[in-house]
Amino acid sequence: MPDLLSVTSISSRESVDSNTHDEIICKDVTKFFPNSVKPAVDHVSFKVTAGDLVVLLGPSGCGKTTLLKMINRLYEPDAGQIWIGQENIQTLPVNQLRRQIGYAIQQVGLFPHMTIRRNVGTVPRLLGWPAEKIQERSRYLLDLVGLSQNYLERYPRQLSGGEQQRAGLARALAADPQILLMDEPFAAVDAINRERLQGELLHIHQELHKTILFVTHDVEEAFRLANKIIVMEAGKLVQYGTPMEIVTHPQNKFVEELIGSNNLLRKLSLFTVQSILNGESDSEEPHNSPAVHQHPEAVIQPQEDLRSALSLLLESGGQALRVINQDGSTLGMITFEDLHQRLFEPENGTGPNQ
Amino acid sequence: MAYLFNNFATVLQLFGQHLRLTLIVLFFSLLISIPLGILIARVRWLQAPVLAVLGIIYTIPSLSLFVLLIPIFGLGTKPAIIALVAYAQLLLVRNWVIGLTGIDKAVLEAARGMGMNSWQRFFQIELPLALPMLLAGMRLATLSSIGIGTIAAFINAGGLGVLLFQGVITSNYDKILTGSFAVSILAIASNYLLRFFERRADLIIRGDTH
Numbered sequence: 001m002p003d004l005l006s007v008t009s010i011s012s013r014e015s016v017d018s019n020t021h022d023e024i025i026c027k028d029v030t031k032f033f034p035n036s037v038k039p040a041v042d043h044v045s046f047k048v049t050a051g052d053l054v055v056l057l058g059p060s061g062c063g064k065t066t067l068l069k070m071i072n073r074l075y076e077p078d079a080g081q082i083w084i085g086q087e088n089i090q091t092l093p094v095n096q097l098r099r100q101i102g103y104a105i106q107q108v109g110l111f112p113h114m115t116i117r118r119n120v121g122t123v124p125r126l127l128g129w130p131a132e133k134i135q136e137r138s139r140y141l142l143d144l145v146g147l148s149q150n151y152l153e154r155y156p157r158q159l160s161g162g163e164q165q166r167a168g169l170a171r172a173l174a175a176d177p178q179i180l181l182m183d184e185p186f187a188a189v190d191a192i193n194r195e196r197l198q199g200e201l202l203h204i205h206q207e208l209h210k211t212i213l214f215v216t217h218d219v220e221e222a223f224r225l226a227n228k229i230i231v232m233e234a235g236k237l238v239q240y241g242t243p244m245e246i247v248t249h250p251q252n253k254f255v256e257e258l259i260g261s262n263n264l265l266r267k268l269s270l271f272t273v274q275s276i277l278n279g280e281s282d283s284e285e286p287h288n289s290p291a292v293h294q295h296p297e298a299v300i301q302p303q304e305d306l307r308s309a310l311s312l313l314l315e316s317g318g319q320a321l322r323v324i325n326q327d328g329s330t331l332g333m334i335t336f337e338d339l340h341q342r343l344f345e346p347e348n349g350t351g352p353n354q
Numbered sequence: 355m356a357y358l359f360n361n362f363a364t365v366l367q368l369f370g371q372h373l374r375l376t377l378i379v380l381f382f383s384l385l386i387s388i389p390l391g392i393l394i395a396r397v398r399w400l401q402a403p404v405l406a407v408l409g410i411i412y413t414i415p416s417l418s419l420f421v422l423l424i425p426i427f428g429l430g431t432k433p434a435i436i437a438l439v440a441y442a443q444l445l446l447v448r449n450w451v452i453g454l455t456g457i458d459k460a461v462l463e464a465a466r467g468m469g470m471n472s473w474q475r476f477f478q479i480e481l482p483l484a485l486p487m488l489l490a491g492m493r494l495a496t497l498s499s500i501g502i503g504t505i506a507a508f509i510n511a512g513g514l515g516v517l518l519f520q521g522v523i524t525s526n527y528d529k530i531l532t533g534s535f536a537v538s539i540l541a542i543a544s545n546y547l548l549r550f551f552e553r554r555a556d557l558i559i560r561g562d563t564h
Contacts, residue, residue, distance in 0.1 A: 072467055098469030109464030113482050113559045123468050155561025171468075181467075 022050035022085060022178040022211045024071060029080035031066055040066045042235035043080070048228075050178075053205050053212040055222040058232035059258070064215045067232070068181050071213065072101045084179065099123050102172035102180040102210070106187050108164045110156035116142075116167050117152040123175040141170035144207075146200060162193035169201070173208075180212045186221065198224050199303065219259050223247075223270040231255050243270065264343055269307040273300055273323055276342055277332045299324050302331055310339055357528040358535070365517070369536050372503060372513035376544070379435055379499045380492065383442035387491075390443070391450035392476075401451065408444040416441070416502045420509045434511035438502060442495035449494070453487025454480060486556040493548035500541045504533075514540070 024047070031041040041063040048054045056064040069075045071082055073094050082089045089097055110119050120141055121134045129137075142149060145166040156164055165185060172180060186194045202225060205212060216222055222229050223243045231239040231246065231254075239251040247267055250256040260266040298316035300309055302323055312321055313336060320333040358365055394400040416437065423433035457480060465475045507515025517533030520526070 074463070074467060095469040095471050098467060103464070103467035105460060105463060105467070107458070107460035109458070109460035109462075111461060111465070111479060112458075112561050115561075122470075126469055126474070157561045168464075 024048040024179065024211065024213065025083040026067070026071075027081045027083070029067065029070060029077045029082060031063075031070060031075060032078050039063075039078075039235050041070070041077070044232075044235075044237045045080075046230060046237060046240050048211060048213060050211050051209045052227045053202075053214060053225055054228045054230060055226035056213065056215045056230050056232060057219065057222040057226075057258070058217065058238075060217055062232040063235040064217075064230075064232050065183055068183055068213060068215050071179075072098050072103055072181055095126075099126055099175060100177050100179070102174075102177040104165075104168050104172040104180070104182045104185045106184040108156075108168040108185075110164055110167055110171070112156050115153050115155055116147075116159070116170075119156065119167060120152075120171045120174050122171060123177075127175055129175075137174065137176075138170075141173055144173070144204060145170045162189050162197065165189055165193075165197060166200075169197075169204075173204075173210075178211060180210045182212065182214045184215055184217070187216070187218070194221075201225065220270065223259075224272070231258065265307055265310075267343060268310055268339065269305045271306045271342060272302065273304050273306065273309055273321075273334060274302040276306070276334055276338050277302060277323060297322050300334075301326070306339060306342060309334060313339075357526070358532040361532075365514075365532060365536055368512065368514050368516055369540065372500070372515075372537070372540060375431060375434065375438075375503050375506070375511065375513055376496060376499050376540075378431075379438040379442060379503075380496055382435065382439045383446055383495055383499075384492070386439065387443055387446035387450060388488075391447045391454060394447070395451050395454035405444070405448060405451075408447060411440050412444040416505050417508065420506060424509060429510040431506075431511045433509060434503070434506035438499045438506070441502060442499060445494040445498065446488075446491040449487045449491025450484065453484030456487070457483045482555075483559050486552055486559060489548060489552040489555055493545060493552060496544050496548060497541055500537065500544060504537055 026047075027045050028043045029041055029045070030039050030043050032039050044063075044067060056067060058064050066075060070077050071084075071089070073089060084097075084101075110116075111122070117135075117138055120138045124134045124137060138152060139149060142151060147163060147166050147170070151159070151163070151167070156167065159167060165188075168185065172182075186197050189197060198221060201212075204210075214225060226243055228240065228242055229246050230237055231251070233254050239246055239255050241249075246255065247259060247270060250259065259270070298312050298318055299322045300312055302325065309321055320335045322333055323331045325331055390404070394404050419437045419440070420433060423437055427433040427436060461479065461483070462475070465479050470478065503511075503513055504515035504518055507513050507519050514533050514537045517529050517536070521529030521531075521533060
């Protein structure tokens, strides 16, 4: 019997975390559009490990959206193969495949004539879930994406752009798919809401361990969200690596220019305070040395970027910044040295492949 | 309008005939225009030629079309229905196609991306979203059928046109007035009713039912 509430499947999933059936494998995937000599996607091969949040990054027209749409077969590749886990997606009935992959797009595409409840329940209804389970699931999802329960009976046009995008995310997650495809979902949302939504997506990713493939042309967004980044140019995969690898060892001039890695301030803006803290979470305690207390203390939150950290450091005239959580507890300290290290010394262990 | 009160049963019977003719025309018109509209909404290059042909049919004067059909179908309601169905196509198909092709692409992509098959997409998304335009087309087609339907009395199709033609021939002004009055009532009532459904459907697709 399937679990009645997929909420419970979060914990049960931990035990099968090392599974391989949620990974996405593309092999030499190529796509031509009619009336075009050059392929939109040109022999792209990569593997997305289950549970990773991988960002497809590149300028518009580089083929990233086309690539994404081949994974739920909105487009069919002209050559190459795509596998989800052990299964070649060509062998699955197309609608069955799509129902097990969450899909969120920039324009959201909520059904205007249906309430948020009906919108969110779309895929579960297609899958024939009992009404009670859909109801329960919708409530859970609205909580998850940060919409209050009374939105269930509202219609899409009664929601703001950011709220619509949240509802779209809830709809994409409705049938608890292990794979989520997102096509510039936050591009049309204002900056403040975008940042909030990004934060919530990260939170959801941490909580639910979905395999997420996220398309964007926004470099900062890519670095904020990604475990790994795929950089594309003119239909080709140029580089695939962690944000760190891409900043410290850009494959070529194109990647360098795209992410602006010769610009130190830009580079700093791509990392969060959290990312340096993580690197030395073991040495958190000894950081409370009395020396740093000479100056009035500057504090910073872990989700802010290192560029803000640098300017705060300069402003305060101190040696270090105290990193505090929202509840005021200290997570650690960061110093000029930490920033310097981040800029010029790649982490050991995550060194790029030569 | 003494004629109306003295011959109420006759007028009512002709009114019934006219209504029946209109409903039959509407039924067969929809039977043709709904699939035709879906077809040319999907196969875009067919749109221009199909609408052009329907436009040409629409411009044929009604009396001449009725008369032209007599050698093939004889007198009576049959040629009248055929002619009226042919006229209604332009109004119905054009509106229906505008409704179908005007649906937000993102909505359709989301529906496809979530794994709705083409039937589910049609009945759950496309039909409800294009319904206000279809109903607008139905309203126009109904009104034009009621109007042109009066002329069908000339080829023995019955209806309220009978009062008009007889009134003209016998110079019975009262009869003409009664016929005009009855046709107007039918047209205004139909307009009102269909308008009501149209508004309702429109509120639904705008997510405004409360």
